[in-house]
Amino acid sequence: MKAITKNLKMKKTFFVIISCLLFLQNSIAQKIQDNVCNPEIMVVAHRGAHNNFPENSIPAIREATELGVDFIEIDIRHTKDSSLVLMHDDSIDRTTNGHGLVEDYTLQEIKNFRLKNADGSLSDEQIPTFEEILTQFGNVAHFDLDIKTSKKMRVVEMMEKYNLLESSLFLIYDLQFAKMLKNRDDRFRILIRAKNEESLKDIYNDDFLPEAVHIDDSFDTVSTNNTIKKMGSRSFINSLGDIDKEAVNNPEAFEKAYDNGANIIQTNYPELLLRHLRSKGLHR
Numbered sequence: 001m002k003a004i005t006k007n008l009k010m011k012k013t014f015f016v017i018i019s020c021l022l023f024l025q026n027s028i029a030q031k032i033q034d035n036v037c038n039p040e041i042m043v044v045a046h047r048g049a050h051n052n053f054p055e056n057s058i059p060a061i062r063e064a065t066e067l068g069v070d071f072i073e074i075d076i077r078h079t080k081d082s083s084l085v086l087m088h089d090d091s092i093d094r095t096t097n098g099h100g101l102v103e104d105y106t107l108q109e110i111k112n113f114r115l116k117n118a119d120g121s122l123s124d125e126q127i128p129t130f131e132e133i134l135t136q137f138g139n140v141a142h143f144d145l146d147i148k149t150s151k152k153m154r155v156v157e158m159m160e161k162y163n164l165l166e167s168s169l170f171l172i173y174d175l176q177f178a179k180m181l182k183n184r185d186d187r188f189r190i191l192i193r194a195k196n197e198e199s200l201k202d203i204y205n206d207d208f209l210p211e212a213v214h215i216d217d218s219f220d221t222v223s224t225n226n227t228i229k230k231m232g233s234r235s236f237i238n239s240l241g242d243i244d245k246e247a248v249n250n251p252e253a254f255e256k257a258y259d260n261g262a263n264i265i266q267t268n269y270p271e272l273l274l275r276h277l278r279s280k281g282l283h284r
Helices: 002-036 058-067 130-137 152-161 175-184 197-203 222-231 242-247 251-258 270-279
Strands: 042-046 071-078 084-086 143-147 169-172 189-193 212-214 234-238 264-267
Touching (some): 042 234, 042 270, 130 152, 175 189, 222 234, 251 264
Parallel strands (some): 042 071, 071 143, 143 169, 189 212, 212 234
Antiparallel strands (some): 071 084
16 A cells, blocks of 8 residues: 555655646746747837938937837947947048047047038037946847947946846957857847858757847848747848838838748838838738
8 A cells, every 4th residue: 555655655756847847848848939930020120210310329329229129230449548439430531520540549538529420510419438338228228239349248248347248239240259158157238240151050050049140142042041049049141222212202111021931120210110100911
C-alpha cells in the first residue's frame, strides 16, 4: 500500500513538473509571438519629426513623442572634447549656421551655432547633447540609436548610466560588436544591419538573437521577412525616398514598405504613416 501511495505521489509530482514546463514554454512562445508576429507595424521617426522643426533637435524629438511613434531615430557624433551630440553629417554646414566638422569644435564652441529648420530658415535651437536628450526624454521615448561616432563605448556607457538598455534599439553594422553588447548585458536591444538575404545565416549563428534586422529594398522579399520573423526578430525597412515622397499625396504608397512582411518602418513622415496604419488597424 505504501509503495502504491509513493508511486502515485511520484506520478503527481512528475505531472506537475511537466505541466509547469509546458506552461513556461507556452508563455515564452506567446511572448515572442506577441512581440514579433502580431499585426501591428512599428513606426520610426527618422531624425525625429523634423518637417516643422530642425532634424535631431529637441522640438523634433518632442513632436515625435507626442505623435506616439514607437522609436525616434537619432544620430550621435562627438565633439573635439569628446562630448556626444546629435548630428547626422560629419560637418555642421547643412544643418546649422556654422561650418566645419563636428569633431573640430569643443562642446562650448558648437553650442554657439543654431540649427536650421526644414525650410532652411534659422531656428533658436542649439545642437543638443546626447545626455540632454536622455535627461529630458529617456523615460518617455524609445530611441533608434545610429551611432556615427567612433567612441561607441561612450554611447553604451551613457545608456547604462541612465538604465535605458531595454528602451532603445542600437543600430549596429558590425556583427561582432553586436554580439559583444549582448554578452555584456542581454538587455541591450540590437538592430543589426543585414547586407543581403544570405547574411542572415551569419546573423543567426551562435545563438545570437537580435531584436530587429535592418533590410534594404534590394532583398525585401517575402522569404527574407519570413526568415527574420520566424527566427524571433522584427524586420526593419525604410520608406525614406520614393515611398515617402509618393505618400505625401497618396498615403496608400506606404503599403509598398510592408507588403512583403516588414513590421518596422522608418519614415520622414511619421504622422502620415501613423494615420495610414491606424486606418488599416495596423497600429494601436
